Amino acid sequence: MGSTQEVLFVDGITKIFGNPKSEHSVLALNEISFSINSGANSILGPNGAGKSTLLKVLLGYIGATSGDAQVLGFDIFKEGKQIRERVGYMPEHYTLIPGVNAVKQVSLLGRIAGLPKAEAMQRSHETLQYVGLDEARYRKVNEFSTGMLQRLKLAQALVNDPVLIFLDEPTNGLDPKGRIDMIALIREISKDHGIDIIVCSHLLPDIEAMCDYATILNRGEVVTQGSISELTGQESLSQEQKVMNVRIKGNLEEFLIGLKENGLQFRVEDKIVKVDFSDEHINQKIIEIAYKTGVQIRTMIPRKVILEDVFIHRIEDDVDNSNVSQPSGGK
Ligand SMILES: Nc1ncnc2c1ncn2[C@@H]1O[C@H](COP(=O)(O)OP(=O)(O)OP(=O)(O)O)[C@@H](O)[C@H]1O
Numbered sequence: 001m002g003s004t005q006e007v008l009f010v011d012g013i014t015k016i017f018g019n020p021k022s023e024h025s026v027l028a029l030n031e032i033s034f035s036i037n038s039g040a041n042s043i044l045g046p047n048g049a050g051k052s053t054l055l056k057v058l059l060g061y062i063g064a065t066s067g068d069a070q071v072l073g074f075d076i077f078k079e080g081k082q083i084r085e086r087v088g089y090m091p092e093h094y095t096l097i098p099g100v101n102a103v104k105q106v107s108l109l110g111r112i113a114g115l116p117k118a119e120a121m122q123r124s125h126e127t128l129q130y131v132g133l134d135e136a137r138y139r140k141v142n143e144f145s146t147g148m149l150q151r152l153k154l155a156q157a158l159v160n161d162p163v164l165i166f167l168d169e170p171t172n173g174l175d176p177k178g179r180i181d182m183i184a185l186i187r188e189i190s191k192d193h194g195i196d197i198i199v200c201s202h203l204l205p206d207i208e209a210m211c212d213y214a215t216i217l218n219r220g221e222v223v224t225q226g227s228i229s230e231l232t233g234q235e236s237l238s239q240e241q242k243v244m245n246v247r248i249k250g251n252l253e254e255f256l257i258g259l260k261e262n263g264l265q266f267r268v269e270d271k272i273v274k275v276d277f278s279d280e281h282i283n284q285k286i287i288e289i290a291y292k293t294g295v296q297i298r299t300m301i302p303r304k305v306i307l308e309d310v311f312i313h314r315i316e317d318d319v320d321n322s323n324v325s326q327p328s329g330g331k
């Protein structure tokens with residue numbers, strides 16, 4: 001624990017579903033390259049970004065169209081067995097074995113991951129207890145609630161005593177308490193047990209609660225990567241302020257022109273003007289611009305940038321760029 005060893009190395013991975021020559025094919029991963037070091041990591045992106053596809057490609061459950069990748073230094077094409085022995089996987093969807101109880105289900109998955117029978121059974125009991133399904137161990141899995149199924153999938157991810165776990169949308173479908181419990185469990189696995197994690201999610205607050213690093217994926221491409229504090233800009237801030245949320249009364253357009261002319265960066269969301277903190281005199285500058293452009297400031301509230309802002313920014317940039325560079329349709 002604590003070392004900055006590389007756990008994932010992705011080199012130009014492309015995944016196309018369907019016949020690449022067909023117009024119906026889907027480009028799910030577009031020659032992506034990045035690496036991830038040990039620690040609490042995440043892959044963040046909206047629906048359809050390619051997160052689940054990437055995990056399945058890395059585990060060898062589906063083949064990549066081209067490119068190379070290594071997980072824990074093992075080649076995904078030649079050493080899938082070694083990878084699946086060492087990596088835990090909490091899938092997005094569940095493949096339940098009908099009529100089978102939880103102990104049996106988890107131990108079967110342990111055996112698939114390469115554990116001998118007795119050990120798989122013992123680990124199954126231990127992991128079910130760890131995730132809080134002790135009492136439900138002998139109940140049939142097809143009768144489980146969504147919350148119980150998420151825990152069952154986590155037990156499955158832990159059964160082979162992994163050094164790295166891929167968690168695909170672990171908080172999906174959970175009620176508020178279930179979600180808090182799941183986040184606490186995953187934090188404990190990562191922080192107390194020192195197991196490296198890569199959590200895929202589109203839920204930004206959950207990622208902020210569980211992870212230290214994020215790789216942001218959108219439409220099959222890596223948009224940006226960094227520590228969450230870096231991405232949110234908090235590292236370089238002494239105060240918790242990075243964006244000033246301004247509500248005005250009057251001519252919004254004039255006010256925005258005023259901001260632009262004074263070199264201030266901003267964007268508008270739900271009639272709130274979000275002005276980037278350029279310097280410590282920002283309040284005064286905004287007040288002057290309002291005065292000059294004849295608008296009235298109703299509220300002006302500083303707010304730290306949360307990852308969500310970065311996320312939306314980058315994705316907007318991405319969309320803008322693709323509009324420019326793809327005059328004839330493309331993706
Ligand atoms: N088996 C498949 N056949 C065809 N297209 C697929 C298949 N699986 C995924 N796709 C497509 O690949 C793209 C990426 O899907 P993927 O499930 O990896 O996204 P995701 O980031 O996990 O999204 P979500 O947040 O909804 O889980 C989507 O356009 C999806 O429709």
Ligand SMILES: [Mg+2]
Pocket residue numbers: 051052053092168
């Ligand atoms: Mg997914």
